[in-house]
Amino acid sequence: MDKKILVFPCGSEIGLEINNALKFVKGVTLIGGSSVDDHGKYVYKNYIDGFPNIEDDQFINFLNEIISERNIDYIFPAHDSVVLKLAQHQDKIAAEVLTSPKETCEICRSKKKTYEYFEGKDFNPTMYNSLDDVDTYPVFLKPDVGQGSKGVALASNQAEALQHLQRDNDLLVLEYLPGKEYTIDCFTDRHGQLRFSGMRERRRVKSGISVNSHTIPLDATVKKMAHSINDAMVFRGMWFFQVKEDQHGHFKLLEIAPRIAGTMNLFRNQGVNFPLLTLFDRMNFEVDIIQNNYKLEVDRAFTNRFKVDLEYDRVYIDFDDTITLGEKVNPYVMMFIYQCLSQDKELILITKHIHDIKETLKALKIDESIFNEIIHITKTDMKHTYFSTDKKSIFIDDSYNERKQIVQAHGFPVFDIDAIESLIDWRN
Incomplete structure (x- = not known):
């Protein structure tokens, strides 16, 4: 398998999850695309900016030029509006779009169409x-087309509801659902068979994104709902739907989306990789699903990614309290060390370790051959006298005094342990 996949827009939470799901898959090359300057360029090694907005008349032409230049096989749309746009223009796009058919995408993009489609269903x-039809308050108002919690409102009486509708008369007026909210992640194969459905509770939501969620056993009623939705619509690959409990504890449908959800990472870490399953199914492979049987919780927060304007060929690094953390190895520092090895950077260990450094390395299961050179000096030695200036170098040490001496003697960039994060290259 040697497939090139364009993820667009790659900096969305959806695009970042697709990257996490596929970045280590053998034979898959990911290419990130974006119309705006976003987080994608810190994550995708192959990154293309400057895409027109999807409503631009030249968007499809630009997309096809990229497909031709990069020999792209598949496109993963990573935003609801992009899902619909690409599905509607699949016949004009020179690569296969990994989503469900156009008709399904059109219904799912409109909550009004979705509710009309399932009229009469108990969910x-x-x-x-x-408002004249409203028999009980409060009611919930939300846009027909939208994502997250943008534009939603709760009205406790008719006057409040009227006020919201005067500002936006396209809002849907719906029964208020006061209970817990859940997402059901699904996978349907090319034969139309619902092969997997997993339920997770959205315990904390920020800007419409589930930032804390955990897996729960699939409720029998929700399982029946998943099959009912799958039987009524044509899905291909990954999709999900969201439900919320009404005042009686009954599950009611919120929305359906024929795309990856960012928090599908929960089931991915149980063994259910939705982007990969979708890709294999599109390649006409018969897929098998193994889900590890344990509860899993995810909590998300802002993550730092850096673009550092620094070139270096050699790394001088301390040992005690730098490579080590207490009496064990600091795994974060080791990640950076192995990154240096993969980038063919020279590694020099310089240490005042009081024991035999090679024996200590051996005891900690660190191969001494990782280092191009090991400089073992005494407590009274000055590290800067052992440095060479023939290559662009950096120095990593937990000691402020050691770092200060290096800056004064050589002017090398110096890093404490907390700043190593800026040296990690997360692009794949």
Whole structure:
């Protein structure tokens, strides 16, 4: 397998999850694309900016030029509007779009169309045609087309509801669902068979994104709902739907989306890799799914990624309290060390370790051959006198005094342990 996959827009939470899911897959080359300057360039080694907005008349032409230049086989759309746009223009796009058919995408993009499509189903929430039809308050108002929690409102009486509708008369008026919210991640193969459905609770949501979620056993009613939705619509590959409990504890449908969800990482870490399953199914492989049987919780927060304007060929690094953390190895520092090895950077260990450094390395299962040179000096020696200036170098040491001496003697960039994060290259 040697497939090139364009992820667009690659800096969305969806695009970042696709990267995490596929970046280590043998035979897959990921290419990130974006219309705006976003986080994708810190994550995708192959990154293309300057895409037109999807509503631009030249978007499809630009996309096809990229497909031709990069020999792209598949496109993973990573935003709801992009899913719909690419599905509607699949016949004009020179690569296969990894989503469900156009008709499914059109229904799913509109909550009104979704609720009308499932009219009469017991899991469908009540949608009021006008405020005169409302028999009980509060009611929930939300945009027909949108994502996250943008534009939503809760009205406790008719006057409040009217006020919101005067600002935006396209808002849908729906029954209020006060209970817990859940997402059900699904995979349907090319034969139309629902091969997997997993339930997770959205315990904390920020800007419409689930930032804390955990897996729970699939409720029998929700399982039946998943099959009902799958039987009523044509899906291909990954998709998900969201439900919320009404005042009686019954599950009601919120929305359906024929795409990857960022928090599908929960099931991926149980063995269910939705982007990979979708890719294999599109390649007409018969897939098998093994899910590890344990509860899993994810909590998400802002993560730092850096672009450092620094070139270096050699790394001088301390041992005690730098490579080591207490009496054990610091795994974060070792990650950086192995990054240096993969980038053919020279590694020089310089240490005042009081024991035989080679014996200590051996005891910690660190191969001494990792280092191009090991400089073992005494407590009274000055490290800067052992440095060479023939290559661009950096110095890593937990000691402020050691770092200060190096700056004064050679002017090398110096790093404490906390700053190593800026040296890690996360692009894949």
